[in-house]
Amino acid sequence: MKGITEFEEFARARVGPLYRTAWLLCGDRHHAEDLVQDTLANMLKVWGRIDTPEAYARTALVRTFVSQRRRRSWSERPTADLPEQVQASGDPDLRIALARALGELLPLDRAVLVLRYFEDRSVEQVALDLGKKPSAITTRTARALERLRAVLGDDAIHLIAL
């Protein structure tokens, strides 16, 4: 039976990728870390019954995000303090622009885009992940992209040219 040691090994190996997905969903490190922590904690609760931990973690992360935002158990933080100022590497301008733009989307739409374009999941897989029909995912994807274009405005040209 899988034990806590095995779980810790899994968690250490996956905490980085989970955090990056969580950051795209949440737009700031505090909530992203909370989301990862909640996801891993919930996984540990049923660890012995999970056959495919990586897939489970990804799906649980996104579902937890959507549910928590629906419940508004998190208070949205003002974005005056732009996210990830402490991050020394990467492209801070891109991070800020993308976080702002994604933050303008509905949580479910944000989740759809992250799963489709960051996690490279198919429409059918995203539908299963989020408990929606594939047609709904297609519609949401198109709507979310349109919204993203509108929010990014001129920034989109710059970002796409990167």
Place this chain on the structure above:
Amino acid sequence: MSNLDSKLPELMRQATEDLEPESVDLVERSVAQGTRLRQRRSVLAGTAAGVAVLATVGVVVGTVQHFDGRADGGPMVAAPPTISTPAASTTPTVQTPPPSKAGGPTLATLKSLVQGPGRTLSLPETWGGAQDGFFGAGLVVDDGKGGSRIQVLLERHQGPASCAGEPGCKKRPDGSTIRSSSLIPEYSDDRQQEFGIVYNYVEITRKDGRQISATSYNGVSEKGTKHTRAVPILTVAQLTKLADDQAWKFPAKVTK
């Protein structure tokens, strides 16, 4: 801008490149939270609040065998409870958690054990039930020095009790095991400064597998509210005494 969709994967990858959690103890905190999760109030664990979430989300049936293909009906992880899984169904359905049938006795026992002269009890709540395999109850106790939330959760595991090498777990002479922590900060980031919530925690697994966990906070809730007193109203020793009381009625179902 028309090719945003084709560029988005690379934009997301670049934006998150090299991003790592700042909290170096994120995994440790996750493990700590996970091990006491069933004791803690979770609105996603098949509670009434979970039902409200379902009603709001309007989640459609999905089939993810690896994710929520549970056969035992036991407590579910955060996300899965929001989805029911009839494999071939195309009709949106919502799986409502079973009503709590035993929260009452658990809450009544909790009340009887924490009440005392000068103490007021408020904000009682229960969660779980026979079908969930756990009974949860909580309330706020105020001794005049500020409210302290106390929560308990009762389960039954396959005996005998064992620490199985877990750090911080001790075997007691009667064959039971105990895990405890004191004055643990609720948050690992700057919200700890803001809210100041800490808690004491005890988990006792009796020799036959009956397990009870008990937590006392120094505030009226575990998250999102500022602390109301310096320390939780019950110490680890007092929580241990409470958990060891023979009045608790445990679920019959064994949690795997």
